[in-house]
Amino acid sequence: MSKPIKIVIAIVSVIVVLMIAGFIAIKAFLTPERLRQISEQIASQSLQRPVEIGTVNLSVGFGVSISIQDVSIPNTKGFSTQPMIEIERTVLNLKFLPLLQRRIVIGSIDFDRFVLNLERNARKELNVLTLMPKEAKGQGWAMSLDKLRLKKCEVKYYDAITKSRYRFFDINQEVNFRKNRISLRGRQRVSVPGNELLPADDIIIENSVEYDTLSKDMKVKNIRVRIDPAQMTISGNIEKGESVDLRGEITLDRMSRITGMLPEEYRFERLEGALRGEFTVSGTTKDPKIEGGCEIEEVTIMPKGMSRALERINGAFKFNRTSVHEIRIEGNIGKTKFAIGGDISNLDKPAPLLNISTELTGNLDDFQSLTPEMKDVKLSGKINGKITLKGTFKDPSYFGDIRISDGLIDGIGMGKPLTGFTLKATMQNNAGRVTECRGRIGKSDFSLTGFVSNFKKPVAQINSRSNLIDLDEILPEKGTSASRSGRSKPAKAVPLTIQGTVVVKKLTGLDMEFTNVNANFSYVDGVIDLKNCRAQAYDGQVNFDFYYNAYSPEPYRINSRMTSVQAQKVTKRLLGFDKIKGDLSGVANFNGNGLDRQSVQSNISGRGNLKVINGEFNNFDFLVKLLEWIGIKGQKVVRFNTFNTGFTVANGRARADDWTLSARVGDFLIGGTIGLNGTIDMNIAVTLSKHYSDIVKRHHGDWIFFGDKEGRTVIDVIAKGSMKKPRFTLDRNRIKERIKGNIKNEFDKKIKDFESDLKNILKGIR
Numbered sequence: 001m002s003k004p005i006k007i008v009i010a011i012v013s014v015i016v017v018l019m020i021a022g023f024i025a026i027k028a029f030l031t032p033e034r035l036r037q038i039s040e041q042i043a044s045q046s047l048q049r050p051v052e053i054g055t056v057n058l059s060v061g062f063g064v065s066i067s068i069q070d071v072s073i074p075n076t077k078g079f080s081t082q083p084m085i086e087i088e089r090t091v092l093n094l095k096f097l098p099l100l101q102r103r104i105v106i107g108s109i110d111f112d113r114f115v116l117n118l119e120r121n122a123r124k125e126l127n128v129l130t131l132m133p134k135e136a137k138g139q140g141w142a143m144s145l146d147k148l149r150l151k152k153c154e155v156k157y158y159d160a161i162t163k164s165r166y167r168f169f170d171i172n173q174e175v176n177f178r179k180n181r182i183s184l185r186g187r188q189r190v191s192v193p194g195n196e197l198l199p200a201d202d203i204i205i206e207n208s209v210e211y212d213t214l215s216k217d218m219k220v221k222n223i224r225v226r227i228d229p230a231q232m233t234i235s236g237n238i239e240k241g242e243s244v245d246l247r248g249e250i251t252l253d254r255m256s257r258i259t260g261m262l263p264e265e266y267r268f269e270r271l272e273g274a275l276r277g278e279f280t281v282s283g284t285t286k287d288p289k290i291e292g293g294c295e296i297e298e299v300t301i302m303p304k305g306m307s308r309a310l311e312r313i314n315g316a317f318k319f320n321r322t323s324v325h326e327i328r329i330e331g332n333i334g335k336t337k338f339a340i341g342g343d344i345s346n347l348d349k350p351a352p353l354l355n356i357s358t359e360l361t362g363n364l365d366d367f368q369s370l371t372p373e374m375k376d377v378k379l380s381g382k383i384n385g386k387i388t389l390k391g392t393f394k395d396p397s398y399f400g401d402i403r404i405s406d407g408l409i410d411g412i413g414m415g416k417p418l419t420g421f422t423l424k425a426t427m428q429n430n431a432g433r434v435t436e437c438r439g440r441i442g443k444s445d446f447s448l449t450g451f452v453s454n455f456k457k458p459v460a461q462i463n464s465r466s467n468l469i470d471l472d473e474i475l476p477e478k479g480t481s482a483s484r485s486g487r488s489k490p491a492k493a494v495p496l497t498i499q500g501t502v503v504v505k506k507l508t509g510l511d512m513e514f515t516n517v518n519a520n521f522s523y524v525d526g527v528i529d530l531k532n533c534r535a536q537a538y539d540g541q542v543n544f545d546f547y548y549n550a551y552s553p554e555p556y557r558i559n560s561r562m563t564s565v566q567a568q569k570v571t572k573r574l575l576g577f578d579k580i581k582g583d584l585s586g587v588a589n590f591n592g593n594g595l596d597r598q599s600v601q602s603n604i605s606g607r608g609n610l611k612v613i614n615g616e617f618n619n620f621d622f623l624v625k626l627l628e629w630i631g632i633k634g635q636k637v638v639r640f641n642t643f644n645t646g647f648t649v650a651n652g653r654a655r656a657d658d659w660t661l662s663a664r665v666g667d668f669l670i671g672g673t674i675g676l677n678g679t680i681d682m683n684i685a686v687t688l689s690k691h692y693s694d695i696v697k698r699h700h701g702d703w704i705f706f707g708d709k710e711g712r713t714v715i716d717v718i719a720k721g722s723m724k725k726p727r728f729t730l731d732r733n734r735i736k737e738r739i740k741g742n743i744k745n746e747f748d749k750k751i752k753d754f755e756s757d758l759k760n761i762l763k764g765i766r
Contacts, residue, residue, distance in 0.1 A: 051071060053068050055069045056068050056069075059091075063093060065093045065094060066091070066092040068087075068091075068092070070088065071085070072087075073085040073086075078121060078125070078127075080119060083117065085117075086115045087112075087114045087115070088113035088114075089112040090109065090110070091109065093106070093108040094106060094107065095107045107146055107147065108146060108149065109148050109149070110149045111151065111153060112151045115153070115155075116153070117155075117156050119158050119159075119160070120157075120158070124161065146177050147175070147176050147177065148175035148177070149174050150172065150173040150174075152170065153169075153171040154167070154168065154170075154171060155171065166190060168189070169188070169190075169191065171187075171188040172186050172188065174186055182210070182211045182212075183209070183210045184207060184208070184210075185208045187204070187207075189202050189205070190202065190205060191203075203225055203226070204226045204227075205223065205226075206222070206223070207223045207224075215239075216242075217238070218237065218238040220236050220238070220246060221235060222235055229252060229254045229257040229258065230250070232248055234281075238285065241285065244281050244283055244284060246280065246281040246282075247278070248281070249277070250275070250277040250278070251274075251275070251277075252274060252275040255272055255275070256270075258271070267304065268302060268303055269302040270301070270302035272299065272300040273313065274296070274297045274299075275296050275297075275299075276297070277292055278293060279293075288321065289320070290320050291318070292318065292320075293318040294316065294317055295314075295315070296313060298314065299313035299331070300312075300313070306370055306371055307369050307372065308333060308366075308370050310332070310338075312331055313329060313330070314329070315327070315331075316328055316329075322347050323347060324343060325343040326343070327342050335366055336360065336361065336367075336383070337360075337362055338360045338361075339359045341357050342354070342357050343356075351392040353390075354393065354396050355389075356389045357386065357387070357389075358388075358400075359386045360384065361383075361384050363380060364404065364407055364408075364409075365378075365380045377409065377411040377412060378409070381407025381408055382403075382404065382405045382406060382407075383402070383407075384403045385400060385403065387400035398427070399427060400427055401425065401427070402423065402425050402427070403424055406422075407419075407421030407423070407439070414473075414474050415472065415474055416442040416474070417441070418439050418440070419439060420438075420439050420440045422437070422438050422439065423437050424437075425452075431451065431453045432451070432453075433450075434448065434449055434450045434452065435449060437462075441473050442470060443468055443470055444469045444470045446464055446465075446466045447464070448463060448464035450462030458496040458497065459496070459497040460496060460498045460499065462498055462500035462501075463501050464501070465502075465503045466504045466505070468504070468508070469506070469508070471507070471508065471509025472508070472509040496523075497523065498523040498524075499522045500520075500521055500522075501518070501520060502517065502518070502519045502520075502530070503517065503518055504516075505517075507535065512537065514536065514542065515535065515536045515537070516535060517533060518534045518535070519535075520532050520533075526549060528546070528548045528549075529545075529546070530547075537565065538562070538565035538566045538584075539564075540563055540565030540583070540584075541562070541563040541565070542562050542565060543561040544559055544560040544561065545557070545558070545559040546558055547591075555592070556593075557589075559587075560587065560588050561586075561587050562585055562586060562587075562610075564583045564584070565583070565585075566581070567581060567583070568582075570588075579617055579619060580612065580616070581616050581618065582612040582613060582614055582616065582643070583614060584611070586608060586609050586610035587609050587610075588608035588610060589606050589607055590604055591605055591606060603651055604649055605649050605650050606647075606649045607646075607648045609646045610645050611643070611644050612642070613641065613642050613643075614641065616638060618637050621723065622719075622726055624638075625726055626684070626686075626726065626728060627665065629728045630686065631695060631696045631700055632695060632696065635665065638665060639663060640664070641662045641663070644660040645659040645660075658670070658750050662751075665688065666688035666689050666692055667686075667747050668684060669684070670683070670685075671683050679721070679722050679723075680726060681720055682720075683716070684716070684718075685716050685717075686714070686715045687713070688712055688714075689712060693705075693707070693711070693713035696713055696715070703730070706738045706739055716732075716734040
């Protein structure tokens with residue numbers, strides 16, 4: 001073995017022997033009693049307050065350390081009674097060489113499961129201001145701290161001014177001390193309380209910071225804040241604890257990840273896209289100035305309740321500490337484009353202010369099936385609009401205008417689609433004014449102006465004018481949706497209310513025709529209601545009310561008041577009877593389900609009083625056969641002066657409430673029932689003129705006739721069967737009563753009662 005190697009081995013052997021001797025000496029010096037005494041002195045004097053500690057142990061290995069279990073430090077006076085600090089395990093790492101001189105010098109401290117209760121009181125004071133570790137020493141010990149390590153630690157913060165609580169947990173930090181410089185590096189989580197817009201969540205913070213205790217300069221190498229998937233990084237300097245010069249970046253690459261973070265009422269069905277931004281913080285710590293900007297890229301948003309998303313949203317905006325400004329955002333709903341601009345201010349106040357404008361340009365077909373309620377509605381046409389929002393988030397006001405041209409709307413409960421639709425309207429808050437609205441439904445046309453309120457369930461006040469309205473084109477077929485193109489989907493009502501006045505030059509449909517119609521009109525969820533309608537129809541004046549529900553079971557009501565109209569046209573439409581002519585006046589009110597002929601005949605109900613003057617029955621089979629049975633033949637045309645009828649219809653069966661007919665051949669008083677299918681069960685009293693009385697007496701010499709004081713013959717008849725094939729018999733019981741004088745002046749009394757009732761009914765007709 002060479003001489004140098006021998007020397008090295010000798011030196012190493014000496015060092016090992018010395019280290020072993022040193023460790024033995026340290027163990028002898030640091031007895032358990034002395035460890036506990038020194039630990040209490042170190043903690044109390046360095047922190048300037050009493051400290052309670054549990055067990056104390058010495059660890060000797062490649063280094064020497066003191067392990068302290070269960071440390072508790074009371075709170076500062078004037079704060080809560082709970083301990084300010086609780087530490088499950090603390091390790092004081094000692095410097096080796098001073099120990100050989102029987103001196104204890106602490107080089108670094110490790111904290112495991114450290115809990116700090118941080119508080120700010122109403123005087124804006126922090127309870128930890130007196131707790132910063134510093135160079136300290138006592139009898140036989142000294143602290144020359146160069147490193148502080150925290151593992152799985154926690155900080156709870158309470159602010160007595162704002163009543164807010166925060167929790168910093170899972171703290172893993174390394175703090176290095178070099179003379180007057182402190183550097184921090186590590187990671188922790190922060191539990192942030194929720195508010196009205198955002199739920200409670202955890203923020204991950206990673207930091208690398210240096211601080212100069214003399215100059216109070218801080219160098220932020222990197223601070224990264226992350227709430228998955230959003231992330232913010234900050235770097236820069238804070239000089240002398242006041243001047244701020246920081247730069248930061250914001251990224252949100254997967255917006256879809258934040259949907260679940262939002263409260264239920266603000267949650268989207270679909271949210272995609274990315275956001276990136278940069279910002280600077282300048283000024284002072286007391287009055288920082290924040291300036292920055294963000295860009296959004298290929299964002300897609302589908303709010304709840306909508307079946308079509310807002311897509312390809314791109315744009316940018318700038319912001320500062322109190323506002324978001326220079327907003328420029330563009331996007332699409334289908335091929336329809338929208339643009340958003342404006343600003344949001346007062347973000348530092350409880351009620352931020354909106355000043356946002358939105359412009360829309362495109363086609364109505366992009367709004368088809370936008371909501372479940374519109375899934376069967378077909379739309380097309382050009383649309384342009386501009387809406388401005390101002391005010392607070394909770395109570396914004398908005399105003400703007402909308403233009404639609406060459407529009408088509410189908411599937412809203414009309415027999416034919418609405419075409420050529422043009423709309424010009426302005427809106428403000430929950431109301432709008434229509435300056436132009438016109439279009440066509442088949443041959444029908446309309447042009448209206450008006451006012452709309454309550455957009456959630458719209459109510460429109462309108463004034464409408466039309467040259468032609470054809471109800472057959474507007475009203476849908478029974479139980480089907482808008483068009484007559486063979487579809488059989490259930491009809492759906494337009495979710496709006498329309499009220500106002502209607503002026504129509506010509507109104508047709510349902511086998512009727514009216515001209516110069518003036519009416520008060522309402523449409524509510526598929527129900528059409530015309531009141532106080534005045535029109536020319538059936539060559540006369542008609543006043544009526546019309547109620548019609550366009551959806552199953554299609555109930556309707558018609559209340560009509562007629563003056564000098566053509567009887568044939570009215571009875572043909574209402575009763576399918578065209579054998580009568582004359583001038584008709586009176587009242588007829590009907591209701592039922594379904595306006596087709598079969599539905600009318602099976603379930604129509606109604607009542608009325610009608611009077612026809614200067615008319616005739618032409619080839620009315622029933623009347624011709626009645627006269628032939630009596631003995632008066634060849635009376636195909638029966639002219640009359642007056643025909644009065646009071647009638648009641650119930651479920652398709654009509655009751656004749658003493659009809660009176662004053663004709664050349666005689667006077668007829670009729671009571672009983674007539675089914676709309678033609679069946680009859682009637683009692684008829686015929687008072688023949690003197691001329692025809694003589695004819696009947698010669699023809700029926702075997703009959704017993706009753707004659708009045710004027711020598712006219714009265715015949716009581718029972719009629720059964722049908723209007724086409726009636727069966728007649730004499731009503732012998734009534735004849736006997738008449739001969740006894742128990743039946744007097746029937747016809748004249750009924751005429752007077754009817755004239756009085758009809759006069760009162762028609763009094764209000766002009």
